[in-house]
Amino acid sequence: MSSVVTVDDLVVELMTAGGIIRAVDGVSFRIDPGETVTIIGESGSGKSTTAMALLRLLPDDLAVISGAATVAGQDVVGTRKHLGALRGRAVALIPQDPMTALNPISTVGAQLTEAIRRAHPELDKAAARGRAVELMRQVHIAAPEKRMRSYPHELSGGMLQRMLIAAAIGAEPQLIVADEPTSALDVTVQAGILDLLLELQERTGVAMLLITHDLGVARLMSDRVHVMRQGVFVEEGPVEQVVGHPQHEYTQALLAAIPELGPWHDPEEAEPAPTAPQSTPPGPHLPHDLTPEGSMSAATTGTGGELL
Amino acid sequence: MSAQTTTPLLDVSGLVIEYRRDGESFRAVDDVSFSLARGGCLAIVGESGSGKSTIARALVRLVKPTAGSMTFDGTDLATLSERHLRPVRHRIQMVFQDPYGSLDPHLTAEQVVVEPMAVRGERDAAKRRARAAELLDSVGLPTSALHRKPHEFSGGQRQRIGIARALASDPDLLVLDEATSALDVSVQAQVLAILARLRAERGLTYLFISHNLGVVQAISEEVLVLRAGKVVERGTTQQVLTAPAEPYTRRLRRSALEPGLMTGRKPREVVRAVAAARIAESAEAVTA
Numbered sequence: 001m002s003s004v005v006t007v008d009d010l011v012v013e014l015m016t017a018g019g020i021i022r023a024v025d026g027v028s029f030r031i032d033p034g035e036t037v038t039i040i041g042e043s044g045s046g047k048s049t050t051a052m053a054l055l056r057l058l059p060d061d062l063a064v065i066s067g068a069a070t071v072a073g074q075d076v077v078g079t080r081k082h083l084g085a086l087r088g089r090a091v092a093l094i095p096q097d098p099m100t101a102l103n104p105i106s107t108v109g110a111q112l113t114e115a116i117r118r119a120h121p122e123l124d125k126a127a128a129r130g131r132a133v134e135l136m137r138q139v140h141i142a143a144p145e146k147r148m149r150s151y152p153h154e155l156s157g158g159m160l161q162r163m164l165i166a167a168a169i170g171a172e173p174q175l176i177v178a179d180e181p182t183s184a185l186d187v188t189v190q191a192g193i194l195d196l197l198l199e200l201q202e203r204t205g206v207a208m209l210l211i212t213h214d215l216g217v218a219r220l221m222s223d224r225v226h227v228m229r230q231g232v233f234v235e236e237g238p239v240e241q242v243v244g245h246p247q248h249e250y251t252q253a254l255l256a257a258i259p260e261l262g263p264w265h266d267p268e269e270a271e272p273a274p275t276a277p278q279s280t281p282p283g284p285h286l287p288h289d290l291t292p293e294g295s296m297s298a299a300t301t302g303t304g305g306e307l308l
Numbered sequence: 309m310s311a312q313t314t315t316p317l318l319d320v321s322g323l324v325i326e327y328r329r330d331g332e333s334f335r336a337v338d339d340v341s342f343s344l345a346r347g348g349c350l351a352i353v354g355e356s357g358s359g360k361s362t363i364a365r366a367l368v369r370l371v372k373p374t375a376g377s378m379t380f381d382g383t384d385l386a387t388l389s390e391r392h393l394r395p396v397r398h399r400i401q402m403v404f405q406d407p408y409g410s411l412d413p414h415l416t417a418e419q420v421v422v423e424p425m426a427v428r429g430e431r432d433a434a435k436r437r438a439r440a441a442e443l444l445d446s447v448g449l450p451t452s453a454l455h456r457k458p459h460e461f462s463g464g465q466r467q468r469i470g471i472a473r474a475l476a477s478d479p480d481l482l483v484l485d486e487a488t489s490a491l492d493v494s495v496q497a498q499v500l501a502i503l504a505r506l507r508a509e510r511g512l513t514y515l516f517i518s519h520n521l522g523v524v525q526a527i528s529e530e531v532l533v534l535r536a537g538k539v540v541e542r543g544t545t546q547q548v549l550t551a552p553a554e555p556y557t558r559r560l561r562r563s564a565l566e567p568g569l570m571t572g573r574k575p576r577e578v579v580r581a582v583a584a585a586r587i588a589e590s591a592e593a594v595t596a
Contacts, residue, residue: 034584042492043463157356186355187519187563202582213492216565243567257497259522261566264550266558 002073004175004207005031005054010067010077012046012053023049025231026067029224031175034201036208038218038239041228042254047211050228051177054209055093056083072174088118092168096180098160102152108163109148112136112170119171135166139196158189162196169200179211194220215258219243227251315382316343317480317513318367323376323386325362325537336362338537339376346480349507349514351528351545353521353560359537360517364485367515368402369393381480398428401474405486407466411458417444417469418454424476443472446509447502464495468502475506485517500526521564525549533557 012024024046031037041047052058053065056076065077072090074082087093095101102111112132117123123131129148136144139162152160161181168176178197182190194217201208212218218225218239225242227235227250235248246252325337337359344350354360365371367378369385378385383396404410411420421440430436441451447468458466467487474482484503488496504527507514518524524531525545532542533556541554552558 042494188355188559190565191563205584214565215493215567219567220565253494255567257493258567259497259500259520259526261522261525261549261561261564264552264561266562268555268558 003030003032006070008068012049013064015062027233031207033207034205035223036221038210038222038225039228040218045228046231047228051211089171091175092171092173094164094168094178094181097184098164104152107149112167115167116170135170139166157185161193175207177209317346318344319379321377324374326374336537347511349528351516351524351531354534358534360534364483364517367483398477399479400481401477401479402483403470403474403487405489407463413458416455421472421476443475447472464491481513483515
């Protein structure tokens with residue numbers, strides 16, 4: 001099966017007041033269907049620039065892109081002509097800040113319906129609205145018919161992020177680009193959003209490009225990770241290998257900088273087998289209520305079924 | 309909290325803070341009590357809307373409490389008039405979350421750090437300058453930083469300037485409101501180390517407000533978990549984080565993703581295998 005994303009020696013140069021900056025300096029990677037590839041790095045590493053270059057969301061007069069990249073089999077570096085067919089259709093973006101990603105003067109339902117009709121122009125308005133309700137159910141928004149009429153400011157950050165995910169999957173994309181999708185959210189809300197993304201991937205087999213600074217998020221979500229620093233990948237490989245046995249000193253420093261919480265006793269979790277091998281670190285055991293199957297039950301959110 | 313033989317530096321008792329929202333009053337902080345010994349560190353942990361920042365703002369009297377007391381070294385901050393508050397104010401300093409929004413873009417690092425001294429009546433400019441250099445040095449910034457403006461510094465450097473500014477007033481208590489949350493992890497580690505050193509060197513007392521349990525564990529001996537304005541759980545950091553008693557604290561603990569500890573989560577391979585099967589199915593459906 002062919003890859004959803006192929007990137008070869010991608011270079012992005014940005015024109016700034018201080019001169020030309022090579023924000024992305026020759027990176028290569030591929031993403032297969034059903035796979036999540038994560039670019040992890042700190043501010044200024046070039047991780048978001050890489051993603052924005054793939055989507056061609058950088059202004060042409062300020063960013064020069066070279067190298068080769070295809071998304072869903074279409075060239076996105078040499079020409080802009082495929083972008084209309086890709087954006088909001090084969091590729092969907094989940095941005096970092098759900099508060100600013102939606103139009104404040106239009107209801108969330110109208111915006112979701114608009115996104116659906118963009119991907120499926122054959123649907124009439126009523127059918128698109130029906131599809132919107134169905135999508136809102138899929139992302140576990142309670143009382144979707146009622147929520148459709150809400151304005152963005154009436155919803156919490158976690159709920160808005162669910163709306164954006166609904167809009168993303170409404171296009172039935174081959175690729176979801178998620179740029180720090182949970183960085184603006186509380187940790188308990190983050191857990192729900194990440195589980196939702198995993199659940200959707202299980203169900204639809206969508207490929208995902210995840211951009212994050214959080215190694216914990218990367219560890220949970222990714223098949224493969226690329227550690228980015230100053231425009232280059234300093235280390236890459238399967239996530240267990242990079243996190244468990246980092247080779248590059250930067251990755252090692254990054255891991256060492258994370259304050260460790262260490263093991264703890266969770267009385268709601270079944271006791272681990274007493275003969276557990278020493279090589280696997282003990283706890284914390286993230287429980288069944290955070291796995292995709294039961295992730296959004298009212299009992300675990302403690303908010304009477306209403307998601308935060 | 310352990311019994312103190314000496315009186316605590318800060319004793320908050322029955323604190324209630326209400327806001328008016330849409331004509332109705334909203335209780336942001338609901339009967340919160342804690343005390344903090346001189347030289348100690350207490351972390352307040354909570355998510356958005358828990359009321360943790362409101363408590364911070366009340367301590368520096370950016371908001372006025374509805375009820376309860378906040379006794380700081382024998383003086384109740386909750387009821388003190390503006391005039392009587394003045395002599396106490398410099399002793400409680402705040403470090404804010406956003407290093408980009410909390411420094412005046414027009415002022416140099418020196419001016420930022422010197423201002424609190426001028427406010428307190430230090431007339432000798434040479435003394436102020438020497439002190440600013442000393443304070444910047446104590447947060448690991450070179451003397452050359454004195455003449456530069458905020459935009460020339462990174463987020464971590466700005467946060468260190470914010471700490472130096474807080475120290476310029478000779479405070480006893482630092483209220484750190486998500487002071488490392490906007491920073492990259494490597495920078496966060498540096499700032500946490502600086503804060504720990506300053507506390508030991510200067511005998512400072514910290515009220516450390518955070519949503520990040522790992523950071524709290526790194527800096528504080530005691531922790532108080534806040535939810536919807538109420539104290540859910542409190543104790544030593546060790547005790548609360550290794551054996552949380554309350555369901556909410558456990559939920560927070562479980563939600564913390566640690567790269568080294570992912571046992572118990574559904575392995576990625578399972579997600580991927582199921583996804584691959586779906587892809588194969590739909591491919592068959594197309595070819596059939």
